[in-house]
Amino acid sequence: MTSWLKRALIAASLAVTLPVAAANYTIGTGSQSGTYYPLGGMLAKVWSENIDGFNMRAEVTAASVENIIKVASGQQLAGIAMGDSVLAAVNGEAPFKRPMDVSVLFALYPNVVQFLVPADSDINSVADLKGKKVSVGAPGSGTRVGSTAILSALGIQEGDFKAQSLNYTATTEALANGQIDAGVIIGSAGVGAITELALTRDIRVLSFSQEELDKIHAAQPAYAGMEIPADTYNKVPAFTAPAVWNVLVVKKDLDPKLANEMLKTAFDNMDGIKNVIADAKSTTVENMDRLQGAPLHESSQTYLNEMKGN
Known part of the structure; x- marks a missing residue:
């Protein structure tokens, strides 16, 4: 067998047997002494363990404003933010210099x-x-x-x-x-x-x-x-x-399939999250759209409609 053919067969074998590398993401949270960080950590854990090819870690940040900017610019897949900051971002009001391209995946807790x-x-x-x-x-x-x-x-x-x-x-x-x-x-x-x-x-x-x-x-x-x-x-x-209300923000154009997987996985595992994060008791499908004035991601609206039987 020629050497080039051996190399070709080895390459083909590796292509079949090696696992595809997981996509690495971050979720923006806040300081470690607040609620954002442990809640973000639990969401990251649940998603990483239950979505194929998905690996996420919680990132310590200055919280809402920084998270919104990083999500809008693609530096974070998701971020936790306070509702008033999200409304300001959507409308391009101070402290934001222009409208931010974000939407709400679901509301979290007040x-x-x-x-x-x-x-x-x-x-x-x-x-x-x-x-x-x-x-x-x-x-x-x-x-x-x-x-x-x-x-x-x-x-x-x-x-x-x-x-x-x-x-x-x-x-x-x-x-x-x-x-x-x-x-x-x-x-x-x-x-x-x-x-x-x-x-x-x-x-x-x-x-x-x-x-x-x-x-x-x-x-x-x-x-x-x-x-x-x-x-x-x-x-x-x-x-x-x-x-x-605090909400979870993502980019408006986040892949609908991935957004739907994140939604379904989060709510399917919410009881376990509530056992660790007491505030997650408010994170329900019924409360998904509690922040008025900020658009839900298209997958979130579809999921909410389906769960409500609309």
């Missing part, structure tokens, strides 16, 4: 706007933040976008207080060490960063009046009031605060 202060602080309402040192969230985060928009809706601009740009972990550390007077974390009720802080420090979460909630909703329709019961955090009294 985020609560939580203004943290020491329990003995003289800050009892958002109006009392004037002149204080306040962490409004890391640059590129949904917390930064949401907190400044909410303060603006209540007539408070960044020049009215001493703004600090800290992520979840840095915010709770600075509050614990007395380096800031207040800090904003927009996350699930029971988010880890606040849970850990409340175990070592006596804190409160500011409660919003109905008048304040109405002003916020008028300026930011994605937000609605939510009542959070006492002891959601250690020794923290009940409070009422604005809340907005």
